Structure formats: C-alpha cells, structure tokens
Amino acid sequence: MRIDRVPDVAKYLSAVFLVAWFGRNTVWNFLPLYLERHMSIFLVGLATSLPPAVTVLMDLPVGSIVQRSGGRIVTFVGISLIFASPVLYLFTAPVMLILGKAFEGLSKVFMWNGGWSLSLGSSDQEVESETASVLLLGPNIAYILAPVIGGLLIASRGFEITFVFWALSSLVAILLYLRYIGIETGESLHESVSGVLSRDTYAGELDDLRMNWNDLKLPLVLVLLYYVIFSFYWVAVPLLLESVASGRYVVMGAVFGLAALPKLFQYLFGDLADRFGEYRTVLALGLCLIPVLFLMSTLSGPLAVGAVFLLARVFSAGMSPALHGMFNSAVPDRQEGEMVGFLELFKHLGQAIGPALAGAVAAAYGVSASFIAAALISTGIVFVSALGLRTQ
Numbered sequence: 017m018r019i020d021r022v023p024d025v026a027k028y029l030s031a032v033f034l035v036a037w038f039g040r041n042t043v044w045n046f047l048p049l050y051l052e053r054h055m056s057i058f059l060v061g062l063a064t065s066l067p068p069a070v071t072v073l074m075d076l077p078v079g080s081i082v083q084r085s086g087g088r089i090v091t092f093v094g095i096s097l098i099f100a101s102p103v104l105y106l107f108t109a110p111v112m113l114i115l116g117k118a119f120e121g122l123s124k125v126f127m128w129n130g131g132w133s134l135s136l137g138s139s140d141q142e143v144e145s146e147t148a149s150v151l152l153l154g155p156n157i158a159y160i161l162a163p164v165i166g167g168l169l170i171a172s173r174g175f176e177i178t179f180v181f182w183a184l185s186s187l188v189a190i191l192l193y194l195r196y197i198g199i200e201t202g203e204s205l206h207e208s209v210s211g212v213l214s215r216d217t218y219a220g221e222l223d224d225l226r227m228n229w230n231d232l233k234l235p236l237v238l239v240l241l242y243y244v245i246f247s248f249y250w251v252a253v254p255l256l257l258e259s260v261a262s263g264r265y266v267v268m269g270a271v272f273g274l275a276a277l278p279k280l281f282q283y284l285f286g287d288l289a290d291r292f293g294e295y296r297t298v299l300a301l302g303l304c305l306i307p308v309l310f311l312m313s314t315l316s317g318p319l320a321v322g323a324v325f326l327l328a329r330v331f332s333a334g335m336s337p338a339l340h341g342m343f344n345s346a347v348p349d350r351q352e353g354e355m356v357g358f359l360e361l362f363k364h365l366g367q368a369i370g371p372a373l374a375g376a377v378a379a380a381y382g383v384s385a386s387f388i389a390a391a392l393i394s395t396g397i398v399f400v401s402a403l404g405l406r407t408q
Contacts (some may be wrong), residue, residue: 021146022146022147022150023135023138023147025134025135025138025197026135026138026147026150026151027150028192028196028197029091029131029134029135029151029154029197030150030151030152030153030154030155031154031192031196032095032154032189032192032193032196032197033127033131033151033154033155033158033189034153034154034155034157034158035154035185035188035189035192036095036098036127036185036186036189037154037155037158037159037162038157038158038161038162038185039102039162039178039181039182039183039184039185039186040098040101040102040158040162040182040185040186041158041159041162041163041166042162042163042165042166042169042178042181042182043102043166043170043175043178043179043182044163045163045166045250045254045268045269045272046163046166046167046170046175046178046254046265046268046269047064047105047254048060048064048250048251048254048255049254049255049258050105050175051063051064051113052255052258053108054108054109054110054113055110055113056379057255057375057378057379058375058376058379059110059375060251060375061251061371061372061373061374061375061376061378061379062371062372062375063113063114063117064117064247064250064251064371064372064375065247065367065368065369065370065371065372065375066114066117066118066120066121066368067117067118067120067121067124067367068121068247068364068365068366068367068368069121069364069368070118070120070121070122070125071121071124071125071360071364071367072361072364072365072368074121074122074125075125075129075360075361075364076361078090078125078126078129078130079129082129082130082133086133086134087129087130087131087132087133087134087137088130088134088197088198088199089130089199090126090129090130090133091126091127091130091131091134091193091197092130092190092193092194092199093126093130094122094123094124094125094126094127094128094129094130094131095123095127095186095189095190095193096123096190097119097122097123097126097127098123098127098182098186098189099183099186099187099190100116100119100123101116101117101119101120101123101182102116102178102179102180102182102183102186103116103179103183104116104119105175105179106176106179106180131151132151134197135147135148135150135151152279156276156279156280159273159276159279160273160276160277160279160280161273162273163268163269163270163272163273163276164269164270164272164273165269166178166265166269167265167266167267167268167269167270167272168265168266168269169181170265170269171264171265171266231346232343232346232358234342234400234403234404234407235339235342235343235346235404236343236358236359236362237362237400238298238339238342238397238400238401238404239339239343239359239362239363239366240362240363240365240366240369241366241393241396241397241400242332242335242336242339242366242397243362243363243364243365243366243367243370244366244367244369244370244373244393245305245309245332245370245390245393245394245397246332246366246367246370247366247367247368247369247370247371248370248371248373248374248386248389248390248393249325249328249329249370250370250371250374251370251371251374251375251378251386252374252378252383252386252387252390253271253272253275253321253325254268255378255383255386256312256315256321256383256384256387257271257318257321259383260315260316260317260318260321261318261321264318267318267322268318270322271318271321271322271325271326274322274326275322275325275326275329276329277326277329278326278329278330278333278334279333281333282333282334282336282337284334285297285301285333285334285335285336285337285338286337286338286341288334288338289337289338289341290341293405293408294338294339294341294342294345295338295342295401295402295404295405295408296401296405297334297335297338298335298338298339298342298397298401299398299401299402299405301331301332301334301335301338302331302335302394302395302397302398302401303398304331305328305331305332305391305394305397306391306394306395306398307391308324308327308328308331309328309387309388309390309391309394310387310388310391311324312324312325312328312387313384313385313386313387313388313391314384335397340359342404343359373386373389374386374389374390377389
C-alpha cells in the first residue's frame with residue numbers, strides 16, 4: 017500500500033471515525049437486548065430498521081448537500097449528531113429509544129457521505145483504493161475490538177456505562193475533527209438545503225436510472241438481498257445469543273468481535289471475483305451460506321453459535337466486493353457518480369427490511385425461524401446470480 021500517497025485528511029478521518037465508532041460499538045451489537053427490556057421483539061426489529069430507513073430517505077438529499085456545501089461541514093454535522101443517540105438511550109421510554117435510533121441514522125448518513133467525499137475527493141485516482149482502505153481502517157478496528165470491551169463493561173457495570181462512554185467518545189471525536197480537519201463550506205447549509213428540496217435536483221438522476229435499468233437491475237436486486245441478510249444478523253444473532261448464553265455478555269462481546277474479523281479480509285474475495293467473475297463468486301458464496309444459516313437455527317450453545325456465525329460472516333462479507341464490482345461494471349463511466357446514490361439507496365433499503373423481518377419472524381415463530389427465513393433469502397441470491405450468469 018502506498019500509504020505516503022494517501023491524503024492526510026483520509027488518515028485524520030480514519031482516526032476520528034475510530035474514536036467516534038469505538039464508543040458506539042461497545043454497545044451497538046447489544047442494543048436489541050437493551051431495547052427488548054422496554055418493548056416487544058417485533059418493535060425491536062422495527063426500531064433497529066429505523067436508522068437505515070432514515071438513510072434511505074436522506075442519502076440523495078445529503079449527497080446533494082455535500083456537492084453544494086462541501087464534505088467538511090457535512091461530516092462535522094454527522095459527528096456532532098452522534099452525541100444525541102446515547103443520551104436518548106439513557107431514558108428508557110420507548111419514544112426516547114426510537115428517537116435515539118432516528119438520530120443514529122441521521123448521524124451516519126451525514127458522517128459517511130461527507131467522509132467519503134472529503135477523503136476520495138482529496139485523493140489521486142490511482143490511490144483511491146488505498147485511500148478507501150485507510151479511511152475504513154479506523155471503523156473496522158472499532159467493529160472488532162469495541163464489542164469485546166463493551167461485553168466486559170455491560171457485565172460489570174450495566175448498559176448505562178456504555179452509553180456514557182459512547183457520548184464521551186463522540187465529544188472527543190468532535191474535538192479531534194475541529195483540531196485536525198476543521199470546517200469549510202461552499203454554499204451555506206441553508207442554501208444547500210433549499211436546493212435539495214427542489215424536485216429538479218433528482219429528475220436527471222431518475223432519468224439516468226431508467227435508461228440504465230436493464231443493465232443495473234440484477235446488481236441492484238442482489239445488493240438489496242445481500243443487505244437484507246447482512247442486517248438480519250443485527251437482530252437475530254443477539255436474540256439467539258441471549259437465548260443460549262443469557263446474561264453472559266463477555267461471551268457475546270467476544271462473538272461479535274470475532275465475527276467482525278472478515279471485514280479485514282474482504283479484499284481476498286475481491287481477487288476471487290476478478291479471477292472467476294462476480295456473478296459466479298456471489299453464486300458460490302450464496303450456496304455456501306444457505307446450509308450455514310439453516311445450521312444456526314438448530315444450535316444451542318454459545319461457542320457453537322459463535323463459530324458458525326463467524327463462518328456465516330465470512331461467506332456473506334465475501335459477497336460485498338463482488339457486488340460492488342458487478343455494479344461498477346454495469347454503470348457507464350460518465351454516470352458513475354450519479355448512480356452510486358442509487359446503489360446506496362438499495363443498500364440501505366435492504367438494511368431497513370432485514371431487522372424488521374427478523375423481528376417479525378422471531379416474534380411470530382421464534383428466533384430459530386428467523387435464520388430459516390435468512391436462508392431462503394440467500395436462496396434468492398443464488399437464483400438471481402444464476403440468472404445473471406445466463407445473461408452475460
């Protein structure tokens with residue numbers, strides 16, 4: 017990796033995102049268990065779907081604000097909004113918990129849209145991959161290490177201490193951002209927001225999507241199905257672990273941390289997709305994932321759940337580089353910037369469906385049934401991938 021050619025702003029952002037995401041991820045995987053104390057499993061699923069639902073509504077408008085006002089101010093708004101969620105979670109009334117989830121979505125869509133624009137916009141084209149890897153390094157470290165610490169904190173002090181830690185880490189992230197990156201704007205935020213409310217802002221992008229729909233429909237459907245499964249885990253796995261390891265938060269934290277390790281090795285599956293083809297790679301991984309998800313519906317011990325869940329995450333995480341490559345290949349170069357917004361739209365739509373579906377199935381038929389439903393969705397991935405192979 018040519019780290020010396022990666023822009024400094026991407027390195028600083030990675031460090032800021034590490035701090036901001038570390039506090040969040042000490043408790044985020046455990047949140048369905050905390051929410052379950054105050055609402056039904058069905059409502060837990062709906063609440064967990066709320067952040068991606070917010071991003072579905074806000075992705076295109078925030079992307080337009082980034083173009084008008086610049087990535088620095090938008091990223092700062094996102095990092096600043098992080099503070100609201102843990103404070104709201106300290107209040108156990110369901111309406112406050114739901115508001116906390118809504119702010120999660122708002123902070124994420126501002127932070128990541130601004131962060132990607134700021135880092136990649138400062139990068140030379142030949143080192144964009146390295147820049148993206150550096151930016152993601154900080155959050156990925158948080159995904160792996162923070163749940164382990166979170167399990168220890170919850171086991172010894174309860175959920176409240178993790179919310180305090182989350183709030184404090186967000187304040188530190190704000191200070192680091194102001195110190196090392198700072199705020200600059202193009203248009204004022206008020207002018208940018210006024211501009212994105214105009215329907216003319218999106219008319220051209222929708223026309224481009226219609227023109228390219230025949231080439232993009234299969235990649236976008238696969239992205240949707242993939243992220244349904246990806247987000248299914250957010251509700252189903254904590255509920256399953258609670259049923260087989262009730263109160264053993266240290267064990268749960270270790271499982272969540274280990275299951276995040278495949279994020280560090282996704283590039284290996286990208287190499288496989290380059291060698292054997294994107295559709296063939298997704299088809300093979302989908303076939304491998306189906307029996308693993310069925311197996312998860314039968315497990316009764318935390319160690320077995322952890323091991324099989326890690327295997328499931330390997331297969332599902334491996335699909336991501338192939339899906340993005342598949343989409344990029346189908347998009348005309350001159351329209352890539354516009355179409356990425358629709359990629360994110362289908363991604364977040366899948367993330368909104370997954371937890372709601374997991375909560376609904378678990379409430380009606382039990383947690384084990386939710387993994388059977390996920391296996392059926394993986395079957396859909398196999399079917400669509402086979403269709404893509406036939407049409408190539």
